Amino acid sequence: MKKPRLGFFKYSCCAGCEFQTFYFQKHLMETLSSFEIVFARMISSGGTPEGPFDIALVEGAITEAWQADELKKIRKRSAVLFAIGACAVNGGIPAIKANRPEIEVEENVYGDLSAIHSIRPHPVDAYVPVDGHIRGCPPGERDLYEALTSALFRKKPDFLRQSVCIECKLKGNVCVLVTFRMPCMGPVTNAGCGALCPSYNRACYSCFGAMKQANAPALARRFRTLGMSGDDIARKFTMFDADSIEFRKAAELYED
């Protein structure tokens, strides 16, 4: 069988997803040997982004116009395309600025704006249709594995769509929200991490982004009863997935 041709593309992000995929994840060796890596900036020089690709992985948020243009070309050259990582899936850290006027943010950060052409940050699927989301920061092992094996097996991937709490309970963790009154984002966050933070007695901070149709305002109100300030609550819902409808509704309750 011919090895599927894989391309890995990077926009505004830390490149951690690419490192995760090619240097750190559990199934690294199989990944490297099962795919023909045609383009990936962090592991090979001289690869070509021209395609065609059997599978394209795109990391990073779209924050400049040229990125959107290139992304559309890559979509055309790729049989399947997955958004990978919090930035590409939800806007992630680059989208922290999503709720402020672009010019204000630019002025805030750069003295000289002449070379700056940023646009409002959006996830990849705001510009092109994607075949699925590999969530997380860094991306979760389970869904990454599912994406890669699905591409090899030529089937549709079955990504997790449930809450982090389900994974947390499967692990038998004591709930940090109920027991220790920590502001855990697990109930409204899409699964995939295996409830990593709660497993270490920490509150989930939603690096996997909003579970679809999550009732974020209800959790925000619950956080209020824990004594959190409105600002702190708003920050909880704008850290990794500020651009989502679900989290916007919660942040809006407490933003001034």
Add this chain to the structure above:
Amino acid sequence: MSGSGMTGGPVFQLSEYLISKKSFLQWTDSLMEGFTIIGPAWDGRQTVFREVGSSAELTLNYVTTMLAPGKLHIYRPKEKLFRFSLSGRQEIGELPAFNGKQIIVGVHPCDTNAILYLDRTFLGEFKDPFYEARRNNTIIISLNCTDVAPDCFCRSMGTGPFLNADSGFDMLLTDFGDDFLVEVKTERVNRLFNVSGARRAGNEEFALKAAKEKSALLKFTKTIDIAGLDSLLRDNPEHPVWGQTSDERCLSCSNCVMVCPTCFCYDVVDEISMDMKTAVRHRQLDACQDRKFAEVHGGNFRARRAARLRQFVTHKLDHTRQYGVFGTVGCGRCITWCPTGIDLTEIAKEIQRTKR
């Protein structure tokens, strides 16, 4: 309630003894050679039902656990069903069912009844071989409750605090201070129970047991009136309490389902090895609070959060036509572990108060 009958045998009530707790624990230690002993034990953060290496680890005075013993050690949260080989001609391989022997000690009445409930799902018309093997090879030593947690409402459901099921478990303990009242229920545990220092219990002990039950019954703060409940919830599917509770509080996080000792729902998931040589099919717990649970092509029969919450509550407090019993055993776990404290008994009461 008639259990599976498998563990019951023809004789269900055999003999009763009074035995010091110390001797009882020594007896469990003596069983470690032939059995895996599972019981309530501290894991550093909470009491969980887990395998213990010595009876000293057992915390039989626990009040409740987050996860129920039956759903951890008889029906498992995740189970491998088949292994397929994919290279060349595809073949299916069966995986061996449980072939050990285990004893679960200290199972509260609610959790014992929950196992009897799971029997209806997995030992019904279609028997699940994995469940059946574990069920048959698990001795259940139940323990009556003399302490009651704030969310317990087994009294209202008739499933506790003292156990009165007529089959499906092997031994019943009642805390008598320094001693246990031991009721041996099945022949297989009778054969194992040869303990020096055990003396036959008689009327006096049973009078004391009755008194203890009476005082336990007085400790309940949570109750629910189950009369007429079955059709009441079904007849009020659009009662405002569903919409209000789900809009204001329910997170669709499924904690309620995951901790429920009777929630049996599972998903079937295949996993392919990256070398494309094998695939494993397993099942794992699934939850009706999850958005995709009732989704079909082109629609979702419970797209609304209110409909999902209603599915959970009606499956616990209505729908007795399914198995002839209520789906809740009153353990209160879904209330305790709900991040926003949603309480099914309060929902039912609200409907009872303001029914149409």
Add this chain to the structure above:
Amino acid sequence: MNALKPSKAAIKNITHETGDVRTYEFYVGDALSADPAPGQFNMIGCPGVGEAPVSFSGLLKDGSIRHTIKAVGMVTDFIGRMETGDEVFLRGPYGRGWPLEQARGMDLLLGAGGVGLAPLRPVIEKIVRERDAFGRVLLLYGARDERRLLFLKEYEAWQDFLSLHITVDELAAGAASKYSTGLITTLLDRTELNAERTVAFICGPEIMMRLFCRGLLLKGANASRLYVLLERRMRCGIAQCGHCQHGGLFVCRDGPVFSYNEVSGFADGLL
């Protein structure tokens, strides 16, 4: 014996019905636990992909059965790319099928919407074999447009045994159709039937079944003689996984065929 254990079945033949619907003939040998009755279903799957419930669209014949499958997701897409000779893993038959016994000596009305004709096709095969057992037999079939009609080549043969009426929701622009246009309920309104002696088997989208049943009730039909086939998400087919639960019933075991009065008015349903 593990009831969840599927057996291999090879694809003997594939018929392209419409864009994303194909009919497969599977050689099952003795893989099935019983002779499938019309209205029952199999769980069909592929290792590494998963399983999906699919109704029989043909009776068992020479060790072969038929399924008509629309490619809509993981499993069905995967099967949609298979070729003759490829193998699937299946198990069944499951569930309670159409109550043909009740229809004996009565008029039988079949109402189908879209791919909902597939589970009724074995009923038609039975009718063809035993035409005298039934009174008048009517098939009302509605589809979105002409290109979505299933089993086109068989209509002519069927018409010797039943009276077939087809309607399409819309006509392709400028096309002249040999079928009537409009919703199937309009077709029902125009159909004369002896409601008191009619047993109806209905399969299609739930909203279509609802309107169809209501139309029949208005004509004086008896709710206990109207049967619908419910579609729910299914993972096991054997009343264990809980996905198909509907008002305390397991659709996989207690159904998928129910009489209208068994399931009408349920929360979470449209009937």
